[in-house]
Amino acid sequence: MPDRQRRSRVARLKAAVLVSGRGSNLQALLDAGRTPDFPVEIALVVSNLPDVPALERAKAAGVATKVIDHRGFADRAAFDQALDTTLRAADVEVVCLAGFMRLLTAGFVEAWRNRLINIHPSLLPSFKGLHTHRRALAAGVTLHGCTVHFVTPDLDDGPIIAQAAVPVLGDDDEDRLAARVLTAEHRLYPLALRLFAEGRLTLAGRRVLVSGDVDAGGALFNPALK
Amino acid sequence: MPDRQRRSRVARLKAAVLVSGRGSNLQALLDAGRTPDFPVEIALVVSNLPDVPALERAKAAGVATKVIDHRGFADRAAFDQALDTTLRAADVEVVCLAGFMRLLTAGFVEAWRNRLINIHPSLLPSFKGLHTHRRALAAGVTLHGCTVHFVTPDLDDGPIIAQAAVPVLGDDDEDRLAARVLTAEHRLYPLALRLFAEGRLTLAGRRVLVSGDVDAGGALFNPALK
Numbered sequence: 001m002p003d004r005q006r007r008s009r010v011a012r013l014k015a016a017v018l019v020s021g022r023g024s025n026l027q028a029l030l031d032a033g034r035t036p037d038f039p040v041e042i043a044l045v046v047s048n049l050p051d052v053p054a055l056e057r058a059k060a061a062g063v064a065t066k067v068i069d070h071r072g073f074a075d076r077a078a079f080d081q082a083l084d085t086t087l088r089a090a091d092v093e094v095v096c097l098a099g100f101m102r103l104l105t106a107g108f109v110e111a112w113r114n115r116l117i118n119i120h121p122s123l124l125p126s127f128k129g130l131h132t133h134r135r136a137l138a139a140g141v142t143l144h145g146c147t148v149h150f151v152t153p154d155l156d157d158g159p160i161i162a163q164a165a166v167p168v169l170g171d172d173d174e175d176r177l178a179a180r181v182l183t184a185e186h187r188l189y190p191l192a193l194r195l196f197a198e199g200r201l202t203l204a205g206r207r208v209l210v211s212g213d214v215d216a217g218g219a220l221f222n223p224a225l226k
Numbered sequence: 227m228p229d230r231q232r233r234s235r236v237a238r239l240k241a242a243v244l245v246s247g248r249g250s251n252l253q254a255l256l257d258a259g260r261t262p263d264f265p266v267e268i269a270l271v272v273s274n275l276p277d278v279p280a281l282e283r284a285k286a287a288g289v290a291t292k293v294i295d296h297r298g299f300a301d302r303a304a305f306d307q308a309l310d311t312t313l314r315a316a317d318v319e320v321v322c323l324a325g326f327m328r329l330l331t332a333g334f335v336e337a338w339r340n341r342l343i344n345i346h347p348s349l350l351p352s353f354k355g356l357h358t359h360r361r362a363l364a365a366g367v368t369l370h371g372c373t374v375h376f377v378t379p380d381l382d383d384g385p386i387i388a389q390a391a392v393p394v395l396g397d398d399d400e401d402r403l404a405a406r407v408l409t410a411e412h413r414l415y416p417l418a419l420r421l422f423a424e425g426r427l428t429l430a431g432r433r434v435l436v437s438g439d440v441d442a443g444g445a446l447f448n449p450a451l452k
Contacts, residue, residue, distance in 0.1 A: 123349060123352070123367075123369060124352075124367070125352050125353075125365055125367070126349070126350075126351050126352045137433065138431070138432065139351055139386075139432060140385050140386045140431070140432040140433040140434060141349075141350070141351070141386055141389065142386055142387075142388055142389045142434075143349060143371070143389040143390075143391055145369070159366050160365075160366045160367055160368055161368070162368055163367065163368045163369040164369075165369055165391045170435040170436055170437075205364070205366070206364060206365060206366040207363065207366040208366060208368075209396040210396055211396075
C-alpha cells in the first residue's frame with residue numbers, strides 16, 4: 001500500500017481554531033494541516049469579530065469559518081454557550097486559541113479541559129497577561145520566548161506542553177522582539193499540537209510528560225535555535 | 227612580539243569569588259582564569275565558612291583564600307564591613323558570588339554597585355529565591371536555565387547580563403535537572419564575566435546592552451544548546 005493511502009486511512013483529529021485578529025498563528029496551523037502526515041485537521045475557524053484577516057486566511061485554505069460576534073450576547077456565559085454549541089456541532093475534538101482576545105468562562109474551560117490549548121508570547125511563568133514583549137524589554141531579560149499550554153480557569157497558568165526561547169538583542173524594540181518570538185510561535189504551536197494529537201502527552205500534576213524520542217523533544221523546545 | 231608576551235602586558239581585571247560550599251561555579255571561573263586570553267584574574271576566594279570544598283579548589287589553583295566566618299560577627303553590617311575591607315585590601319575590581327549563602331547588606335551592595343555579579347539557577351524573573359529546580363518541576367516548565375546578573379539590594383532582581391536555557395525532560399527529578407542547569411552555569415558565568423571585563427556591557431535602565439558581535443552574543447545566551 002503506498003504511503004499516501006496508508007496515511008489517508010488514519011483519521012485526523014478535528015481541531016477548531018479561535019481567533020480575533022490577524023491570525024498569524026492560525027496560518028501556521030493551516031500550513032501544518034496541509035502537510036499529509038500532520039495528525040490534525042483544522043476543520044473550523046471561529047472568530048468573535050467579523051471581517052478580521054484570520055477569517056480570510058481560513059477561507060483561502062478552504063476551511064469552514066464561523067463568526068460568533070460577542071457583542072450580540074448578553075454576557076460571557078451566553079457567548080461561551082454559543083461557542084460550545086458550534087464546536088460540538090462540528091465534532092471538534094481539540095480547540096486552539098490563536099490570538100483569541102476573549103476571556104473564557106470557567107464553565108467553558110472546564111467543559112473543554114485538556115482539549116483547550118493556547119499559545120502565550122512569553123516563557124511562562126514569566127510575563128503572564130498582556131504586553132509581554134514590552135515587559136520583557138523593561139525587565140531586561142536576555143532570553144524571551146513563547147509557551148504552548150493547556151488552558152485552565154487561571155490566566156496563562158495551565159500545564160505547559162512546550163516552550164521555545166529566543167534571544168533578546170541589544171537593538172530590539174517591542175516590534176522586533178515580537179517578530180522574533182512570533183517566528184518561534186509559528187514553529188512551536190504546530191509541533192505541540194502534533195504531540196497532543198499523537199497521544200504523546202500525559203498530565204502528571206502540573207507537568208506534561210512527553211513520550212517518545214527525547215532528542216526530538218529537546219530540539220522542539222527551542223525551535224528558534226536549531 | 228609573540229602572542230604570549232603581548233597578552234601578558236594587558237592587565238587582567240582582578241576578581242574575588244565569594245563562596246560558601248562546594249564551589250562548582252568557582253571551579254568554572256578558575257578554569258577560565260587559567261586560559262591565557264581570559265581577561266580576568268581570579269585573585270582571591272573568600273568563604274564565610276571554614277573547611278568547605280571551594281577553598282580546596284582555590285588552593286589547588288594557587289589562588290589566595292580567606293575565611294571570614296560570619297558567626298564571629300555581631301551582625302550582617304559588621305560581617306560585610308570586614309568583607310569589604312578584605313576585598314579592597316586585595317585591590318579587587320569585581321566580585322562574583324558563586325553559591326555564597328549570605329544575604330549582603332544594602333550598604334555593601336551599593337558600595338559594589340555594577341561590580342558585584344551573581345549567578346542564579348533559573349530563567350529570571352521566574353523562580354527568584356531558593357529551591358528553583360524543585361519549583362520549576364512543580365510548575366511544569368519545559369525550559370529552565372540560569373541567569374547571570376548584577377546584584378542590587380532586591381533579591382535576584384538586578385540587571386541581567388546573560389541567560390542560558392536548558393530543556394526539562396520527562397524523567398527529570400530535582401537532581402538531574404540541577405545537574406543540567408549547572409552545566410549551563412559553568413559555561414555562562416565565565417562568558418558573562420568576560421563580557422564585563424572586556425568593557426562590553428552598558429546599562430540602559432534595567433537592560434544590559436552588549437556591544438560587539440551579536441552572533442557570538444546570541445549563541446552565548448544559550449550555551450547549553452550549541
